[in-house]
Amino acid sequence: MSSEERVALRREIGLLGSFSMGFADVGADVFLAIGIVTAYAAGYAPAAFAIASICYISTGLVYSELSALYPYAGGGQVYGMRGSNDIMGFLVGWAILLDYVLDIGLFSIASAGYLSFIFPRMHSEVSFNILGYVFKTSFIGLTAFIIVLTLIILNIIGIKESSLFNIILVLITVTTELIILILGFVFSFSVDKFISQLLYFGNPARLSNVFYTGLADVRTENFIYGVTLAMSSFIGIESIAQAAEETRNPWKYLPRAFKLSIVSIIIFTLAFSVLGLGVLGWEGLTESVYSPIAAIASKIPVIGGYFSIGVAIVAFLINLVSTNTGVIGVSRVVYSMSRFRLVPRIFSRLHRKRATPYIAIIIFGLIGGLLAFTGELHFVAGLYNFGALLSYFLVNYSHIKLRVVDRDAYRPWKTPLNVSLHGYEVSIVSIIGLISTGTLFSLVVLYHPAGRVLGTLWVLAGLLIFIGYRLYSGLGIMKKVSLELLPPAVPYIHTAVLVTEDIPVDKVVSAIKYNLPDIHR
Structure with a gap:
């Protein structure tokens, strides 16, 4: 065995580092989602977030059990392979990969966008002449691309340095968000204004981004569209599982990190949604769709004008952390898929000195960087839900199957609400997750034309890659080759x-x- 093959991922992440990965990837969504969801759901935006949180809670609890049961890099696709076969594992991994690539592009643009709140000239256009071709973007897109390149280098250097980076910035962000909520509710929130917003169920106007089916009135369809967007506030919980092989005491820390992330994200999301309606109203939040949290902070008496700059800086930081978590996640997913023979094995090659999957980091990090270079925030955001909801649906399905396939395995932590059926233990939580994610995924396909088309193309392209690679390697398509490489559950x-x-x-x-x-x- 070569020295390269003996290199292994190092367990260097503790409980705080695992929690930071989950909070960094999901917590940044609040800075984007509050205004966008309110623009469609109007005064019932908190209800939209509450409905979407059903998917988040159930899927997060399922991940809590499965990540402790199978603490291996890759998360969802490992559960798919173990519960069904290799093609199921590939579909889960490929769907998660889509969302991580979009995560890198989306949050690097958002991070640069919050910098433009301080430096407005970043909205101006810049062009490059490369080999006779002219490429145009904004300084926001250029800055986002530079951010991604920097994070690629950081993650090649090593996960420990990257995890510490996440922890520091997440602690700063959580502290600032708590200050905004406390001061906002004490000095700016109006109970009467909040109650008056409950008269507005959905935006009454026909909006260009919505594919109206005609099955309900405009307000209802706008609210449904808002619910599909609200799910974007909770995407990223799987980030904790991606670095399972680098987590110390994963059987103990992973379930705790998942549960901490679930509780904290739901509290912050619902609190900011309610606060926004009681301070600005749904129309005010809609007008401030690009910087809703800063707009809320600006209404705090005396310090609001100064505070908005601080909020912009914090938003820049948390979106930067989310971009970094995306680079970590995409590299670990590809590394795991390669190791289990789902994609070419070159992607599982680790750096001899740093023990990081540098090839996967460079290739897929650059794909996210190219998306960032466009600077097109709305286009990238419109694609964000497709892959995550598909992967969450398959993970919940895999959890149900694994209760049968590995029923005698030791589970350090199990989801609550279990019933016995024909000698097998059935999780009510995963059934709720399966139904809720399947319903929301269907609504995304129905109401989001761009996600419907490009998401389907991504899945089809992935299947062609998988089939071609497996046939070329003589591995077969439906076989469980991964079982020979995947350690059994304890x-x-x-x-x-x-x-x-x-x-x-x-x-x-x-x-x-x-x-x-x-x-x-």
Whole structure:
């Protein structure tokens, strides 16, 4: 075995680092989603976020169980392979990969966009002549591209440095968001104004981005469209699972990190949505669609004018963190897919010194960088939900199957609400997740023309790559080649103890349960 093959991912991430990955990728969505969702759902934006949170909570809890059960790089596709076959694992991984590439492009643009709040000249156009071809973009797009290149280098240097970077910026962001919420509710929030917003169920106007089916009135269809956009506030929870092989004590820290992310993100999202309606109203939030949190902060008495600049800086930072999490996630997904023979194995090659998947980081990081270079925030944002909801649907399905396939495996943490059916344990949480993600995915396909077309093309292109690679390698299409490479789940240890007649059996059983880990039966 070569020295390169002996290189392995290092376990350097703790609980705070894992939580930061989840919060960084999901927490940045709030800075974009509050204004956009309100533009369609109007006064019922909090209801839209609450409905979308059903998908987030159920899928997050499913990830909590599965990531501790299979703490391997790649997350969702590992669960798909284990529960079904390689093509299922590929579909999950390819869908997640789409969202990570879009994450890199979207949040690098958003990060640069918040800088333009401080430096307005960044909106001006810049052009390049390369080999006789003229390429045009804005300084926002150019800055976003430079951000992505910087993060590519950072992630090649190593995950420890990148994780520390996430932790510092997330702590700054959480502190600032708490300050905005406390000052906003105490000094700016109007209960009467908030209650008056409940009269507006959906935007009454016909809007250009919505594909109206005619099955309901305009207000209702706008609200439904708002619900599909609200899901974008909760995309990114899988980031924690992507670095499972680099997490210390994954059986302990991963479930905790998922649950912390779920609770904190829902609190911040609903709180900002309610605060925005009580301060600006739904029309005011719609007018401030590009900087809703800064607009809310500007209404705080005395310090609001100065505070808006600070909010812009914080928004820049959290979007920067989310871009970085996207680079981490996309590199780990491709690394895992390559290692399990779902894509060419060159992508699993690790840097000899840094032990990072540098080829995957460079190739797919640059794809995200090219999206960032366009500077087209609305176009990239319109594609964001497709891949995530498809992958979440398949992960919930895989969870249901894995309760059968690996029913004797030791689960350090399990989702609540389980029932016994024909000798198998069925998770109500994953059934709720399957139904909710499937419903929202169908609505995204129905109401988002760009996502419907380009998302489908991405899936078809991926299937062609998978089929071509597997046939060329002689691996077959429907086989479970990955099972030879994927370590099995840890089974329960059945403990047998010889007991003499003079010792009560129940006391021995109690002593074993008390002194041995719960992996023993």
